[in-house]
Amino acid sequence: MIKLKIKSGDTVRVIAGDHKGSEGKVLRVLREKNKAVVEGVNLVSKHTKPSAKNPQGGIVKKEAPIHISNIALVDSKTKETTKTGVRKEGDKNVRFSKKTNQVL
Numbered sequence: 001m002i003k004l005k006i007k008s009g010d011t012v013r014v015i016a017g018d019h020k021g022s023e024g025k026v027l028r029v030l031r032e033k034n035k036a037v038v039e040g041v042n043l044v045s046k047h048t049k050p051s052a053k054n055p056q057g058g059i060v061k062k063e064a065p066i067h068i069s070n071i072a073l074v075d076s077k078t079k080e081t082t083k084t085g086v087r088k089e090g091d092k093n094v095r096f097s098k099k100t101n102q103v104l
Helices: none
Strands: 011-014 023-030 035-038 043-048 058-063 071-074 084-089 092-097
Touching: 011 035
Parallel strands: none
Antiparallel strands: 011 023, 011 071, 023 035, 043 058, 084 092
């Protein structure tokens, strides 16, 4: 399994596919499938049967996972996409932006 550079809570931009250019926050990362669920991106319609929780039923819009290779991390200060690196500061490993060299 490869090490993923994106964590839940990060702000990312879609760089390829149908939703190219849209931004959102990572809700979940699915490491075994190399995918991430991004808020407001890759919405799919899911048909639900009426149940006790949802008596009406109907069509629900829901985020579907998107492949990690199609998203890029957005630097919070410059608002540009950036690659990440890891370095030691004291006794802790920290992620940093390779464009601005600042800790994320």
